[in-house]
Amino acid sequence: MTTATMQEASEYVDFWNRVLVPKFIRFRHILAEGTSNHSDQVLPTLGLEEGDRVVDIGCGFGDTAIELARRVGWSGAVLGIDCCDAFLDFGRREAAAAGISNLTFVEADVLTHRFEPVHDACFSRFGTQFFENPVAGLRNMRAALKPGGTMTMIVWRALEDNPCMNLPKQVILRFLPAPEDDADTCGPGPFSMADQSVVRRQLEAAGFEAIAFERVDAPVVMGKSLDDAVDFQLAIGPAGEIYREAGTIAEQRHEDIVAALKRELAPFERPEGIVMSSGSWKVTARNPR
Template sequence: MSILNKDQSDYWNGEVGQRWAVYHEALDTAFAPFTEALFARAALGAGARVLDIGCGAGETALIAARQVGSGGHVTAADLSEPLLAVGRERAAREAPGTAPIAWLRADAQDHAFGSGFDHALSRFGVMFFEDSTAAFANIRRSLAASGRLSFLCWRSMAENAWVTVPRDAVLPLLPEVEPPQPCAPGPFRFAAPDALLPILEAAGFRGIECEPVDRVMRVGETIEAAADFVATRGPVARLLREREPALQEAALKIIRQLFAERFGAGPVDLGAACWLVSARA
């Protein structure tokens, strides 16, 4: 297989991908309000062929398979083999009547997915391409003439309290933290629609709509679970990942204390904001 995005492939097939695979249930719970919005917009019909880009541990692929039914088909693509392995295991436990799912370790920038898909969708999986225009053009080529695209991507970091609250708390422990690069692969790459819309247009998409979606995200039922979530998954985890264990533990302690002051014993609910983007092939 061709992997153009080697940095992201290495990242998601190493310790990070293995950790996300182990804790996939907490991620699905946290993202549930956004997942609901994504599928409400996608409105998948019975018998549809669906391409799930950045499917992760399979939650969105499984939902799509249930919605399109046995007459449909889902292709679930991701760079991370640890996450795909979880998706395959989950699919094996599905009740009869759902669509078959093909699980692919694939780089959406150049993988030949075939053609004729009715819908391509993604939950927070499109912000990490090395070449976004090439990836979206390749996705568009996979769609039927009447095909549609629906995906979620984060708005600015400043609008996402689930990131900024713990991040601001631990920054004093972390010298020389570089600010995120606006156009580099990463969770906030498409925070500004002005950066995203020309890419989709260049890839050949039409009728592009970009709707703000604001939800409360439950990052943990308890203080301990919430602190572990933000410190080991997402943007704060990236800051802490290569630090010495003593600093990681100090950061975790600060986050626990902050959450305890704000939320008592829990649960911990923080604001989250994304774009829900849709387009026609």
């Protein structure tokens, strides 16, 4: 497994590395388990064959890239791309521990990385929603594919289809103002690809064909306990953004916010933790032959 150094970082990439990486690492136990409940439903449907070459876009901690590497076998190859090398370090260690050698992790911005058109498939789990320029990012993903190669991405459906994030956001808004338009951000945001018609136009503009959408629903454990779930919501996601941007106001209302979140999340407590529902799109498209 080899690593390439990312050349130039956008303000969004800088925000990921400066602000979000430590939080994502802290709550990896929630993020990896929750998102895997979606990819576990999608990965078996990709139709991958022994010897295929696959690129995993925004591969994060590398768990999907590792699973893809297993699916294509030793004669295949997987390239995992992410803009945060701290995430990729987890994937490198876990792949090495598992004896997986057909997987390469590269730190790069998908919008500017120079892909070779040698891949049979391109996959992304909740990574494309943060493209600074969605059409440019999708077009560059298509550049990684052979003629006739397939693209599959998992993106969140609307906030209303995701109580796991919507409910905490509504609770926080009782106490704090919504972020200003010029707030620091990691990109367009987790729900930027929720609208089918918008995403279809983006994919068409990027040159894809045979575009299709399929609903995926999955339970997610939002914390091993109420305290864990509340800490997670105050750090990451729509509620976390509101809390972070409110600054001293959030600090002043902290105890009230925590108490309200605990009250609202308590009905979702199960033996395994705080279990809530979530919904995504499986989006598929093809590079023309």
